[in-house]
Amino acid sequence: MEKKNIDWSNLDFAYMPTDKRYVSNYKDSAWDEGTLTEDSTVHINECAGVLQYAQTVFEGLKAYTTEDGHIVTFRPDLNAERLENSALRLEIPPFPKDRFIDAVTQVVSANAAYVPPYGSGASLYLRPYIFGSNAVIGVKPADEYQFRLFCTPVGPYFKGGVKPITIRVCDFDRAAPHGTGHIKAGLNYAMSLYAIMDAHRQGFDENMYLDSATRTKVEETGGANFLFVTKDNKVVTPKSDTILPSITRRSLIYVAKEYLGLEVEEREVLFEEVKDFAECGLCGTAAVISPVGKIVDHGKEICLPSGMSEMGPVTKKLYETLTGIQQGRIQAPEGWIHVI
Numbered sequence: 001m002e003k004k005n006i007d008w009s010n011l012d013f014a015y016m017p018t019d020k021r022y023v024s025n026y027k028d029s030a031w032d033e034g035t036l037t038e039d040s041t042v043h044i045n046e047c048a049g050v051l052q053y054a055q056t057v058f059e060g061l062k063a064y065t066t067e068d069g070h071i072v073t074f075r076p077d078l079n080a081e082r083l084e085n086s087a088l089r090l091e092i093p094p095f096p097k098d099r100f101i102d103a104v105t106q107v108v109s110a111n112a113a114y115v116p117p118y119g120s121g122a123s124l125y126l127r128p129y130i131f132g133s134n135a136v137i138g139v140k141p142a143d144e145y146q147f148r149l150f151c152t153p154v155g156p157y158f159k160g161g162v163k164p165i166t167i168r169v170c171d172f173d174r175a176a177p178h179g180t181g182h183i184k185a186g187l188n189y190a191m192s193l194y195a196i197m198d199a200h201r202q203g204f205d206e207n208m209y210l211d212s213a214t215r216t217k218v219e220e221t222g223g224a225n226f227l228f229v230t231k232d233n234k235v236v237t238p239k240s241d242t243i244l245p246s247i248t249r250r251s252l253i254y255v256a257k258e259y260l261g262l263e264v265e266e267r268e269v270l271f272e273e274v275k276d277f278a279e280c281g282l283c284g285t286a287a288v289i290s291p292v293g294k295i296v297d298h299g300k301e302i303c304l305p306s307g308m309s310e311m312g313p314v315t316k317k318l319y320e321t322l323t324g325i326q327q328g329r330i331q332a333p334e335g336w337i338h339v340i
């Protein structure tokens with residue numbers, strides 16, 4: 001198979017249409033059999049539930065070329081499961097998990113020419129989503145839905161790749177107690193747009209959200225979970241009912257314990273503690289692990305000892321082990337790698 005003529009090493013985290021995407025429609029209480037299509041345009045009613053009341057949930061995962069030339073995806077079963085949980089919270093009919101994996105397999109196979117080569121630093125980002133597609137004017141769930149899965153080759157989420165970023169403590173809240181912070185719904189991202197643009201206008205790369213009830217605990221950013229390293233090399237990561245349960249974070253906890261022999265604490269993290277940490281990183285599918293060099297709280301700077309030029313040593317080990325597993329350089333735990 002001949003690869004597309006793309007400058008793989010200089011890709012941004014941006015959309016480009018690829019050859020095929022998967023579509024399945026839900027009507028009369030059932031999903032149809034689903035098919036690949038070349039049509040990158042969605043055709044829906046002007047009053048569709050997704051357009052009026054944001055009834056939509058999504059996922060994000062990546063396909064990689066391994067060192068020995070296979071195409072793989074990383075733990076797609078966990079994305080299937082999280083999409084189901086997200087859907088149930090918004091009264092969206094779940095898409096069956098085995099069919100989710102089949103759609104991933106079909107879309108990646110059909111777009112194999114777009115999977116970046118091993119060593120390019122790029123990957124193929126997959127975006128599965130479900131949305132209410134029929135007309136709804138009263139506030140109620142739609143009766144018809146579309147599941148769609150497209151893919152696009154991407155480079156690093158933060159410009160500069162693995163260069164440490166600067167974030168600020170955000171005065172806007174991301175999620176309310178008992179709200180929707182733990183699911184991957186478009187609405188959580190729509191309401192973060194003003195906050196992220198405001199952060200950019202003030203010269204910051206990202207927002208650190210605190211818990212909205214007390215504003216004393218670290219939650220997450222708009223698109224990634226936090227991981228901290230203590231001065232005695234313990235990995236600490238916030239536990240909260242109002243953050244997205246990151247698959248990358250769950251994987252890194254395992255990697256830290258089982259591959260690197262590190263102690264891991266998944267617990268509430270007070271903002272007050274952050275000044276004493278040695279390293280800080282953002283983890284997620286898009287972010288992989290992006291090091292944070294500086295955190296600014298209303299003008300007060302916390303400069304992580306790992307500095308602004310490189311990842312801290314523990315973050316780097318975690319990064320190398322995780323990407324090694326994803327790209328086939330390091331033996332993966334059972335069930336983590338789905339070969340296409």
Ligand code: PLP
Binds near residue numbers: 220223243247
């Ligand atoms: N938190 C938020 C708000 C996200 O959007 C994402 C991205 O998916 C993550 C965390 C990281 O989750 P994952 O590692 O499953 O990609």
Ligand code: COI
Binds near residue numbers: 061223285286287
């Ligand atoms: C991901 O990491 O897959 C995300 O969805 C984060 C962001 C691009 C929304």
